[in-house]
Amino acid sequence: MAIEFKPSPSLPPPVNSVGAVAWLRQNLLSSPLNVFLTFFSLYIIYLLVPPVIEWGLVNATWSGSSKAECTAGGACWAFIGVYFEQFMYGLYPEEETWRINIAVILLVVLVATFAVKSVNKLYLSIAIMVVYPVVAYILFAGGAFGLEIVETSLWGGLFLTVLLGVVGIVASFPLGVLLALGRQSNMPIAKSVCIVFIETIRAVPLITILFMASVMIPLFLPEGMNFNKLLRVLIGITLFSAAYMAEVIRGGLQAIPKGQYEAADAMGLTYWQSMILVILPQALKLVIPGIVNTFIGLFKDTTLVYIVGMFDLLGRIQAASHDASWLGTTIEGYAFAGFIYWAICFGMSRYSMAIERKLETGHKRN
Amino acid sequence: MIDKTPSNNNSFLNDAGNRALIFQILLLALVVFVGYYLFSNLQSNLDNRGISTGLSFLNEPAGFPILIHLIEYTEANSYGRAFLVALINTVVISLLGIVLATVLGVIIGLARLSNNWLVARLATVYVETLRNLPLLLQMFFWYFAVLAALPHPRESFIFADFFLNKRGIYSPNPIFQEGFGFVIAGFVLSIVAAIALIVWAKKRQTKTGLWFPAYWSSFGIIIAVTLLSLVISGFPIEFDLPQKSRFNVTGGMVLPPEFVAVLIALSTYTASFIAEIVRAGILSVNWGQTEAARSLGLKDSLTQRLIVLPQALRVIIPPLTSQFLNLAKNSSLGAAIAYPELVAVVMGTTLNQTGQAIETIGLCMLVYGSLSLSISLFMNWYNKKMSLIER
Amino acid sequence: ATLDDVKAKGFIQCGVSQGVPGFSNADASGNWTGIDVDACRATAAAVFGDAQAVKFTPLSAKERFTALQSGEIDMLSRNTTWTYTRDSSLGLDFTAVNFYDGQGFMVRKDLGVESALDLDGATVCTEQGTTTELNMADFFRKHKLSYVPVVVQKADEAVAAYDSGRCDVFTTDKSGLAAQRSKLAEPNAHVILPETISKEPLGPVVRHGDNQWKDIVTWSMFVQVNAEELGITSKNVATIKKETTDPGIARLLGTEGDMGAQLGLSADWAYNIIALVGNYGEVFENNVGPATPVGLPRGINNLWTEGGVMYAPPVR
Amino acid sequence: MIEFNDVNKWYGDFHVLKNINFSIKKGERIVVCGPSGSGKSTMTRCINRLEEHQKGSIIVDGIEMNDNLKNIEAIRKDVGMVFQHFNLFPHLTILENLTLAPIWVRKTPKKEAEEMAMHYLERVKIANQALKYPGQLSGGQQQRVAIARGLCMQPRIMLFDEPTSALDPEMIKEVLDVMVQLADEGMTMVCVTHEMGFAKTVADRVVFMDAGEIVEANEPNEFFNNPQQDRTQNFLSQILNH
């Protein structure tokens, strides 16, 4: 009695609903408003792109020794070429810049070793967090092992930018952890101290902190004791990002289920043991994207040191553009700075997104 | 059972409560000690160097000019007045920036969601470019690079009575003559009428269901009545027109490039973050809500206005608040391009002329602190108002 | 005391500007030159007998006083104007004047302005945190001229703003004007107006309270002026020291008595200054004189005997 | 009242509805069932054009479905829909949820709209909750509000897409009761559901879909006791044994 059901074959969709034509129709021309928007967008692209290409590539001058030699009417990239060393290293003596290069290569190698499975991660972390900074400092500042002393007032350019960003984030990390733990603790005084610190710092702009570091810290130190301006600025930046870091880490701590704390307690672990062995490893892993975002913010903010008279990448470019023989090359300078900052920040934000995606699946069963 | 020696060493230190207490007392002592140490250093440093302290300097004449002042200010005024001028400049640029950034951010955020591929891509490029560049760089760009490209005052771009050149944007400055009170009265009256119209329209709708385009027509009423009263009173308004003079364009109202550059940089930069927030907020509203609204016959514009936006706002407000706070704090970068805001006037000039580092920096931090606090309070209040009632 | 600290570390930390040609300016390889730099070198010569025993800290106008107050630098030699407030309430001591300056205005030649009194309605650029900001205000107020002030963070940027056309006028000390003009693309397209609207005695500054150190810096300067007055130069100082019979010169150069000991210095301190740095006239001519790009006339900075105001108390 | 003529629909390359030919008369009550992914929801949603079809024609209440916005509006006014996940507006009170469309779409006076809303709320037996927010109600109550909201537009046709499948067992009954009552009043209904008890009680016809096709459509008695197709039998044995 029963008839067998055979599903009829799937047909290809009508041509006007797939393919390039349909795509155009749906994505660009689906309504009169959309047609208008499409043409408006095309007009904007037409306004922006060809002139920029013409200026930056077609009519650009790539070499020369002064602005006067840039006669093609386009960008004067020769400016960047001439000042390139300064933009990278500041006034660091030319014959000593190999020291910076070595330190950078060393760091890259160390970080890359993380990917190697057989290496002991603990020792490697110690090497990076403890040994490397010392080595790098000796390399940068000199004064030992026959290295010539290079004063910090000569440090500048991208080197200084990266230094400020990296030191700021690395140094603020432990402080941020402590502040976050303090804010989460149930000891009222410790808690309020942390809250007051975090909220005060977050309420004021970085500039005021930098001014404090460069102008006010000396007033608070006993007479005769004073430290280097770079160090003061680093302290300022570290305190600043520690407050933001603390909030990011606190988010991670809050995301750890209560059961984890209880299980650790029930096993007899002490507060610090359970934090270090159980809670923090999980919490920190969760907030890596947040930490990267904080770093991106901080990296952009390092430009503010220019206002307190340090010459990072942007500062160097700004100063160079006042050079008499290169007047009128501001845009080239900004374009170059923009390219570098953008590449680094965009790269990092992609990286943090990738981590975020990986974390989403990481805790699941696989 | 094997009886372990029960730890009866109920020593004071092993008590959890006591430990916490001791730790906290130590912490407090440390904080107090460090505070005291720094303070006493400060005292002795100030004494040794003969630097006077206190806020009395605020009453002394400042002696320096300020480019932009919205309240009366001359060099003869006091530092206190200068502080106030700078404070107003900071608040004004922050508020204007917040408004502009929000408008622009919402537009870009919606553009990113547009079903027009090209528009969405352009918006993405905007967001990814601006938010990955340091704000200071953008300010420098808007100030130094764009400034260099503008014409000299003598070759100003002129549009009607508007001038654009390196010195800023000049526009006619209205000067109100005697009969202007009449116009103001007309304006106020028309607003009252408009409100009445809206109330009436709502009532009528409740009763009869008939719709009257109350908002548009009240807008029309306000314009018409105001214009009419202008005509009747014989245009009691004169314009101080900008004119070319020896050095500058004089007269009129001017927006100096410092102001414009800070405003543009702040609002375009923050807009790139707000756009992402708006996008995420709208995406967070379940598609089912849109479908439900559509199946009730609501037009798409109404669906957005009545259903999607109110729900998206709930998600948008908290991160938006922190963007507003960032913007207010970032306004301090204006100092780098000669916009006379707090940092420039107080921590720059005043600090230098008086040497009162503690007081000036303290004042600035206080102002930023309260600015942040008031923005947070306002937004929290608004957030609470908007939040959903759940079971 | 500062002298002991300085001796202990072996050099003087000296605060200078971030680049004003003729006053303190670093070349591409980081060598500092200028009048202000030589003031530091003279002190180093006096203390160590080595004019190179100096390290320089470039400072913006806004940072300079705190840097000194905090002990980050031992002396500040950064075209700093000696004013009552600074001397009395900032915990600073001014030592001597190494350049008598006055504030002036620079404008583009093609504006055809000939006097500062023609500047009504002009836009004026200046650097933040200096006395110029105040003098400019006073000047325009006094003459009831209207103006638009644009106060920029740094000297360089103020010049850049002027150069880009944001302002009609750039104002700072006249020496600074000359120096900055030399850095512009076409120095001859700009004129410095004749008016001098203020007194700007510039000189090295030290921390308040260390009299010995203050004396050393002060007298290092005075020695140079006295040397010029006595006709002693870096070239002839060695011969003069050997041959002189003048008791005044002998005292100065340390062949007679031990004037240096009173300051905690060696007997040949003054000799070292002159031999290693030169007398005031030499310093002036080498750094800012008519033969240099800055090209300033000696003018008021001439010796009192030559119609200027450079007058140093005698060494005795 | 509703007519499907040779309706075909694709999602990208995926052919979801294949040659649907079907018509529903006024007052008829249709239950649609079939395995997951067979296109039941898609077909239902085509009726008020929440989805577009690409070939064939759908005519609702004499109006043909096409890109014409006026037509779509007209049809949506006449077709009420109840979703699996209720989709109440969480930022509006129950009363506001119900009066929203009458006020803004039908331009009913607010007062009148509220009276009508209260009327329907009474019919679904939750008039006392009118001033609460959806978040404060249980799932069953929310679904009844959703039905009342659909009714407030006084539609001629009601569509239900698995209205009970997100509910706890105790709540399913409340909602089904309301639907049976509606059916008894003669409302034209299209209901996607696997509640076979409901289908037996109220359906005029049961439609069984698989792989984007209508496999079988018959009155309930025949459908359940004497399915014509293998596929149908198979399916029925599965869901009835469960």
Add this chain to the structure above:
Amino acid sequence: MIEFNDVNKWYGDFHVLKNINFSIKKGERIVVCGPSGSGKSTMTRCINRLEEHQKGSIIVDGIEMNDNLKNIEAIRKDVGMVFQHFNLFPHLTILENLTLAPIWVRKTPKKEAEEMAMHYLERVKIANQALKYPGQLSGGQQQRVAIARGLCMQPRIMLFDEPTSALDPEMIKEVLDVMVQLADEGMTMVCVTHEMGFAKTVADRVVFMDAGEIVEANEPNEFFNNPQQDRTQNFLSQILNH
């Protein structure tokens, strides 16, 4: 081994434990049951001071519970606990989960700790999973790991708080088997559970709690067949019929 004397506990104003008097001998196996919210978990968690009590005294293994950190430490070393949601540490392998406490709390050499861990893993029959992460195991396996983790501290007492209630039916048996085996070895156990089969097999006494009080405590036979209190009868009829 464990003694509750007049124990009282409040959450804020809410009185959760009322006058608990109870003692457990060495090697005894106690099953605690009662309606939700009756305070079973709270009482169990008081035994290793995951919760503080405010009145009365609890003495575990001769040590009185108070704020003294040394005492708490000593007791926690002696009391193992298994939670409803396992609470394994997801960032550590199974082996690391097991050796963490022995290494850091007992200061056992790592090698020894690992050997012991493997021993217990074998006992719960998942030695082959030692190097996996908790996220890679099924719920039943995870719970067995949790039990092994508790055992690794070689406690004299084990506490179980509804160890099977988050598991799918098939997995419940695996876990109960391990627990029965433990009981047979003579471990002192306190187990909150509604698995009445388990209670009948292994319990020395069954404790029934309601509203923060111990209503009845008796050996299983008596408890199930001849409950003394109305309330108990009522409760038993509910869960046994289900």
